Amino acid sequence: MLFLAQFLNSEVVDSAQQTIGKLVDLLATNTEAGYAPVTAIVVKEAGTKLQRVIPFSYVANLGKDEVVLKTLLKNIEPRDVATNDIFLYRDILDKQIVDVEDRRVVRVNDLQFGIVNNKPHILGIDISTRGIFRRIGVDKIPPFNMFKPKFIDWQKVQVVGGSLKLNTLSKELIKLHAADLADIIEDLNPRQSESIMKSLDTDTAAKVFEELDDEFRHYVMKLLDPKRAGFILSRLPVDELVDYFQTIPKKESKKLMSALDDVKKKAVQKFLQYEDDTAGGLMTTEVIRVEPNWTVGKAIGLIKQVSESHRSISFIYVIDDDGILQGVVSLRRLLVNKDEEKLKDIMKFVDEDQTVNVETEVEDIAEMMTKYNLSSVAVMDEKQRFLGIVTVDDVMQHLIPDA
Amino acid sequence: MGPGLITATADNDSGGIATYAVAGAQFGYSLLWTLIPVTILLVYTLDISTKLGVMTRQGLAALIREKFRIRLTLMLLVLVLLANFGTTVSEFAGILSSFRIVSVDLHLNAGKIPWGTILETIAVIASGVIVWAFIVKGSYKRVEKIFLTLVLFYIAYIISAIMAKPDWNAAMTGLVVPTMQFDSSYLFTMVGLIGTTITPWMYFYHNATVAEKGISEEDLKYSRIDAWIGSIVTDVVAFFIVVASAATIFAHKLVVTTIDDIGLSLVPIAGQYAGYLFAFGLFNASLFAAAILPLSTAYTICEALGWETGIDLSFEEAPQFYSIFTGLIVLGALVVLIPGAPLLMIMRVSQVANGILLPIFMVYLLLLAQDEKLMGKYALKGPVLWFGWASGAVLIVLDILLFVAPFLHIGG
Numbered sequence: 001m002l003f004l005a006q007f008l009n010s011e012v013v014d015s016a017q018q019t020i021g022k023l024v025d026l027l028a029t030n031t032e033a034g035y036a037p038v039t040a041i042v043v044k045e046a047g048t049k050l051q052r053v054i055p056f057s058y059v060a061n062l063g064k065d066e067v068v069l070k071t072l073l074k075n076i077e078p079r080d081v082a083t084n085d086i087f088l089y090r091d092i093l094d095k096q097i098v099d100v101e102d103r104r105v106v107r108v109n110d111l112q113f114g115i116v117n118n119k120p121h122i123l124g125i126d127i128s129t130r131g132i133f134r135r136i137g138v139d140k141i142p143p144f145n146m147f148k149p150k151f152i153d154w155q156k157v158q159v160v161g162g163s164l165k166l167n168t169l170s171k172e173l174i175k176l177h178a179a180d181l182a183d184i185i186e187d188l189n190p191r192q193s194e195s196i197m198k199s200l201d202t203d204t205a206a207k208v209f210e211e212l213d214d215e216f217r218h219y220v221m222k223l224l225d226p227k228r229a230g231f232i233l234s235r236l237p238v239d240e241l242v243d244y245f246q247t248i249p250k251k252e253s254k255k256l257m258s259a260l261d262d263v264k265k266k267a268v269q270k271f272l273q274y275e276d277d278t279a280g281g282l283m284t285t286e287v288i289r290v291e292p293n294w295t296v297g298k299a300i301g302l303i304k305q306v307s308e309s310h311r312s313i314s315f316i317y318v319i320d321d322d323g324i325l326q327g328v329v330s331l332r333r334l335l336v337n338k339d340e341e342k343l344k345d346i347m348k349f350v351d352e353d354q355t356v357n358v359e360t361e362v363e364d365i366a367e368m369m370t371k372y373n374l375s376s377v378a379v380m381d382e383k384q385r386f387l388g389i390v391t392v393d394d395v396m397q398h399l400i401p402d403a
Numbered sequence: 404m405g406p407g408l409i410t411a412t413a414d415n416d417s418g419g420i421a422t423y424a425v426a427g428a429q430f431g432y433s434l435l436w437t438l439i440p441v442t443i444l445l446v447y448t449l450d451i452s453t454k455l456g457v458m459t460r461q462g463l464a465a466l467i468r469e470k471f472r473i474r475l476t477l478m479l480l481v482l483v484l485l486a487n488f489g490t491t492v493s494e495f496a497g498i499l500s501s502f503r504i505v506s507v508d509l510h511l512n513a514g515k516i517p518w519g520t521i522l523e524t525i526a527v528i529a530s531g532v533i534v535w536a537f538i539v540k541g542s543y544k545r546v547e548k549i550f551l552t553l554v555l556f557y558i559a560y561i562i563s564a565i566m567a568k569p570d571w572n573a574a575m576t577g578l579v580v581p582t583m584q585f586d587s588s589y590l591f592t593m594v595g596l597i598g599t600t601i602t603p604w605m606y607f608y609h610n611a612t613v614a615e616k617g618i619s620e621e622d623l624k625y626s627r628i629d630a631w632i633g634s635i636v637t638d639v640v641a642f643f644i645v646v647a648s649a650a651t652i653f654a655h656k657l658v659v660t661t662i663d664d665i666g667l668s669l670v671p672i673a674g675q676y677a678g679y680l681f682a683f684g685l686f687n688a689s690l691f692a693a694a695i696l697p698l699s700t701a702y703t704i705c706e707a708l709g710w711e712t713g714i715d716l717s718f719e720e721a722p723q724f725y726s727i728f729t730g731l732i733v734l735g736a737l738v739v740l741i742p743g744a745p746l747l748m749i750m751r752v753s754q755v756a757n758g759i760l761l762p763i764f765m766v767y768l769l770l771l772a773q774d775e776k777l778m779g780k781y782a783l784k785g786p787v788l789w790f791g792w793a794s795g796a797v798l799i800v801l802d803i804l805l806f807v808a809p810f811l812h813i814g815g
Contacts, residue, residue: 094472107709136474
């Protein structure tokens with residue numbers, strides 16, 4: 001097995017056995033898929049600051065103590081550094097990298113190479129203690145050799161930061177759950193977090209933003225340029241916006257609120273008056289409201305139409321002209337009933353004991369949910385008009401904020 | 404209020420209290436002036452630590468690993484482990500001493516059954532268990548709150564000092580007029596005073612706490628103010644400890660060598676309560692630092708080497724992390740309890756490790772602080788940076804003096 005630690009500081013000689021200098025870095029090309037090929041070596045001339053980037057095609061033998069070139073130094077044409085080049089020593093070794101499979105941030109102790117199609121490629125990163133000992137040259141000596149190396153496949157990692165421009169994030173990374181992405185972003189340094197947040201599409205970025213810890217939300221917001229920050233904010237549901245604005249200074253929230261459209265702004269402002277541990281502060285108003293006389297078909301049509309803008313839909317809420325909640329209809333009931341059936345005939349009535357008002361505290365809501373096995377409760381104002389719902393997620397989020 | 408105040412408070416640990424008390428007992432008010440440059444240096448360095456934490460959101464150990472690479476990092480970690488182990492031992496020794504002051508004063512060992520020794524043993528073991536449970540079972544936020552409340556107990560020293568009826572005029576003169584005695588014991592105490600205040604582990608702890616908070620650049624100023632206030636509070640407390648022992652032990656020309664002696668000497672001179680308050684303060688400080696030190700050591704090592712960290716992970720997920728802090732606590736408490744354990748040797752090795760570590764650490768810290776890639780517009784430059792290097796140089800000279808002095812027999 002070949003490792004980066006073995007090549008660093010090796011002597012580089014040309015075909016006439018003339019010493020050119022020491023190998024100080026390897027360049028690999030970042031590819032969207034597969035293993036990254038090593039494309040050049042960086043050689044530092046002894047006693048000077050001069051560093052040459054020598055294309056790998058000139059390398060005759062990459063040995064553990066000596067690197068031999070195919071021709072004389074004067075025949076070598078150094079190449080420039082391209083935008084998709086990764087400096088393995090400068091940017092990868094000892095730095096943090098995202099382990100996409102295990103959804104965490106790891107530190108690179110060594111890099112493992114292998115020959116693919118006659119060319120050296122990076123096969124994996126070594127994150128083990130063995131890798132550390134290899135770096136200082138004692139990995140074969142007892143007791144240091146009792147540690148096993150642990151590799152992560154190069155195709156399962158995401159390089160962030162360095163000089164590398166993150167044009168594309170690995171598909172694997174984007175596929176991760178927003179909560180995992182948020183955890184990863186919290187573990188990275190500011191430049192890396194920024195680079196990921198910038199590379200995500202706005203919808204994913206908004207979902208990730210929701211999942212960030214309170215103290216990081218504002219931090220990440222500040223890393224982004226105002227335009228993108230505005231985009232992300234406008235994608236957030238009202239209750240998440242309210243949550244966020246509650247944690248930041250008034251002056252800030254005023255500034256950020258200008259990115260929202262008027263309807264959302266009004267809704268947010270209304271919510272901001274409620275305490276965050278009451279039903280008013282926890283509730284979401286983004287629920288599907290329907291009228292008692294609608295048919296099942298019409299309701300399903302509406303769901304199809306607005307589904308995009310709702311996080312999840314399990315019930316629709318039947319509201320009369322006075323804004324009073326008449327009942328709820330589950331998706332299941334909609335599915336099993338005929339299209340022409342009227343909602344008022346299939347809806348389930350909501351017991352007044354199983355609703356809360358804006359001032360009900362989170363503990364009481366949790367108790368009610370447990371007692372009646374509810375996944376959400378309706379929130380009423382003082383005139384018993386329907387305002388929104390508090391879901392079990394909202395409650396859990398409040399009770400166990402660090403999860 | 405946050406990391407700065409907590410760190411600075413943990414800084415006045417048992418070693419700190421012992422050094423301050425001995426300084427006052429042996430040299431009266433004459434060493435007080437060193438507290439002023441020490442405070443300036445503490446403000447300066449904790450300020451750097453704050454800026455690094457906010458700007459990079461990485462712990463110092465991680466930054467050192469990325470900039471200075473594996474060899475220099477490992478070297479530093481070995482020193483950190485040695486130094487911090489010794490310091491942890493001294494925290495448990497501080498817990499033991501605080502109970503000894505009480506048990507000796509009450510003659511608990513006078514009867515057939517050595518109740519005093521039993522009490523001390525139980526106290527050390529219980530403290531170890533409490534500290535460990537604190538770390539494993541408590542959420543960090545709760546632990547932090549408890550620590551912040553404990554900060555208030557430092558008032559014990561201020562009351563102790565006032566009860567000792569010191570000569571305030573002499574104290575103020577000692578504080579503002581620098582004096583110098585060129586004998587080895589004076590120099591030793593002076594370097595000890597600096598060394599116990601400017602300790603590497605505290606920057607690792609402080610920086611990690613700041614980094615973890617996710618403070619935005621705009622709120623940097625609040626964190627900086629927090630660090631400044633913390634530094635000043637540390638040395639105000641130090642001032643009162645020096646004054647308390649100067650007014651009593653030095654004024655009565657008593658000869659003391661250990662911290663137990665100091666606590667006990669306070670009893671006849673300033674009254675039983677002053678002695679007990681002193682013991683209580685010592686206990687509190689030692690317990691506080693005994694919790695932070697092993698935790699900070701585990702974080703530092705694991706972060707640098709890329710091992711999983713965090714009390715929210717299980718033992719299986721973060722075995723090295725748990726092993727390090729548990730090992731430090733268990734060994735730290737055991738060394739203090741086992742009769743004939745090489746307590747003195749461990750303390751010496753730790754002092755030497757700390758002595759070598761401090762200048763190296765200062766160099767690392769300043770190199771990080773002047774790195775524009777990390778610090779952005781907050782990178783140190785110009786006179787502010789020169790001040791850092793100059794202070795670093797002074798520290799190195801004092802350090803060398805400390806090591807060389809025993810061989811040269813300066814001043815006897």
